[in-house]
Amino acid sequence: MIAFAVIALLILASASLAMCLRNLVHSVLLLVANWAGIAVFYLWAGAEFVAFAQLLVYVGAVSMLSLFAVLLTRRSFHDLDIIPESVSRATWALLTAGAVAGVLIGTILGSPFGNVTEAAPAVSMRQLGEELAGTHVAGLLVVGIILTVALLGGVVIASKDKEDKS
Amino acid sequence: MNPLQLCLILSSLLFAVGLAAALARTHAILVLLGVELMLNAANLNFIAFWRYGPPASPADGIMFVVFSIAVAAAEAAVGLALIIAVYRHQKNIRLQEANRLKG
Structure with missing residues (x-):
């Protein structure tokens, strides 16, 4: 603990x-x-x-x-320090986050979880690989496609236009 | 209080910190990092339930987190690319001033 x-x-x-x-x-x-x-x-x-x-x-x-x-x-070397936010914005954000945390923690403390399993589930690397390439192979392929699309999209979004010389 | 509840409370607090950052800060990068914190809090929950929850297939929780980390990485890459694109158009990434999408 x-x-x-x-x-x-x-x-x-x-x-x-x-x-x-x-x-x-x-x-x-x-x-x-x-x-x-x-x-x-x-x-x-x-x-x-x-x-x-x-x-x-x-x-x-x-x-x-x-x-x-x-x-x-x-824009410059000293530009790293950012402008402070308004007080009301910070107050409301803290209030909202505090309320969310309060609701979540109240629910967690009030839920009957019963007995927890004390021993950690034993899972070997080989077992993980077989699950990943067997049961979850469709998910693995979809994740590969998502990563490829995100990479291409990131490059396209962040790259400069040709006519934009500035 | 059992260890599962402790782990869940930790992840709730981390989620609240990320939420407060995403709502309070006006700098786009900090907002994105707040969202990353919330994603990490969700991953903590997966591992907590995998470790202490009722016995299930032993690899399931790990599979959830691996896929979740992969999607979070894609989200971070696209988000930061968008921030750079907004900066190139407006020379500023404060969210109040980035209020139009057409460059």
Whole structure:
């Protein structure tokens, strides 16, 4: 339980700090810590495959993508500090998020979950591969198509028009 | 309180942080990162139910998360490409000022 408390603290503290900062690069770097913390949670829960997928996809790829987007969309060196938001907007957002969290946690605490299974489900890498290429092969193909289309779409959207010389 | 409830509360709090960020911030990249946080909270739920829920096929929860991570990665790539396209047209990515789609 102490390990869980440390992981939860790491995840929540890095996420909330990242969303409060003014400097975008610092925010993205803190979110890298947050995603690594989530990978540690997966390891703690016994899902090693998902933990390393999380490390590869989020800590490796999405963080680099976000950093590139941050650095490509600033006008000068000092443009990283963003303008503060209005107080009413922040207040309403916090109220809404607090209400959602309250409803969710109230429901969770009030639900009869019964006895939890104590032993982690044992699943080998070989079993995962056979499921992925056997039972879920249609899903795997669809994900491949989605990733290809998203990649092409991203390139088309972000690329410059030919007549646009500026 | 059993460990399943603890995991679910953790993911609810992470979801709330992401929601607050997506609603409060006006910078498009931060809004997108808030949405990513909410997606990660959903993945935490999948793993929590896989680990502590009633016994099912042992690989099901992992399959859910793997597909979910793949779709989230596609979403992040397209979202950041859109942000760069908006920036190229308007030289600004504050959401209040990005209020027309035609460049």
